[in-house]
Amino acid sequence: MLTDSADPAYAAPPVLTVTALNQQVARLLERTFPLVWIGGEISNFTRAASGHWYFTLKDDAAQVRAVMFRSRAQFAGFQPREGDKVEVRALVTLYGARGDYQINVEAIRRAGVGQLFEAFLRLKERLGAMGLFDPERKRALPLFARAIGIVTSPQAAALRDVLTALRRRAPHVRVILYPAPVQGQGAAERIAQAIRTASARAEVDVLLVCRGGGSIEDLWSFNEEVVAHAIVGASMPVISGVGHETDFTIADFSADLRAATPTAAAELAATAHADWFASLRGDALDLHRAMQRQLAEANQGLDNL
Known part of the structure; x- marks a missing residue:
């Protein structure tokens, strides 16, 4: 075989x-x-x-x-x-x-x-449907703020950045700090309470809500619904300056204006000292020209009598 x-x-x-x-x-x-x-x-x-x-x-x-x-x-x-x-x-x-x-x-x-981001998207969609992010609701910033409020931690590096920018641009502007922790247990409620305190006192023209960069976990207090409602309910315009340019939070969408960084928020809130004088000089020149025009028209009217 x-x-x-x-x-x-x-x-x-x-x-x-x-x-x-x-x-x-x-x-x-x-x-x-x-x-x-x-x-x-x-x-x-x-x-x-x-x-x-x-x-x-x-x-x-x-x-x-x-x-x-x-x-x-x-x-x-x-x-x-x-x-x-x-x-x-x-x-x-x-x-x-x-x-x-x-x-x-x-x-x-x-x-x-991944779960945090999904929670962020769900809350963003729900608050958006409630109208909290509508462009029509946004308030214009004052052209020349006399007092600026800041909601952040007294120990935050963001506070130093904001104060440095304000001293450089507008040393004449009064600054009031409404202290609150910016991360950790209970931070969201403390941030919201600081915003409500600023709103009730009504002693500033614009309010900055800010902190430096961090992970999504670090920034999560600014993704809480209680903070969004406090921002929308504030009696003055609110600028959010949370994290870095690539960071977005619910606070950013709720605020009247979003700044890429805390320093940028300060620059948006305060008109530079030089711009104040430039505006005043422009107004004075306009007044002078108006007076000259009225005098010229009055003289011409007399000649026609």
Whole structure:
């Protein structure tokens, strides 16, 4: 009897190289698991000289190796540390040279940020439907403010920036601080109360609500509904100057005007000292010309008698 190997019609099965096997497994993984979000804890984090990040993502029962290439890592916004809880958007694949299953990370964020952003969008939509963000509701800023109020923390770097800008632009303007913590437990209610206090006292012409930059968690007090209602209910125009240029909060949409930074908020609130005098000189010139015109018309009228 002939065995299969001795059968002339028998074709030997193809023999894969290790490289070909790993390539096929990688393609299978990538097709089966498109980009997915994965949550876990950072371990064994290394930033290579190339700028690539290598780390392990783990939970209580398992772990997986991860790489985030420099082209993606440079846009992360933060560098994770050992023990950080994060969420990564990654492609499940295989590193062929070692035959190791791993994930290639496209984006990374701190754990919980996704839920916070979804909560932000839901509140923004609801308050927008209530009319809090309507352009028709926005109030114009006074051309020449005599007193400016600031709602922020006395320890905040933003306060120093605002005061420096106001001293430079308008040293004659009176400044009143309505202190409030800008992050942490109960901060949103304290911010809202400071705004209500400024509104009730009615001693300033415009109110700045500000703090420096930070993560979405750091800025979250300015995404609370109680702050939005306090801003809308204020008796004077409100400028929000929360975070950096790329940061947006519910307070920004509620305010009469949004500034990119606390310093920019101060510059919008206070007309520069030189501009005051330029405006006064312009007004004086207009008055002079009006008087000259009236005198000339009166003289011409006398000549026609």
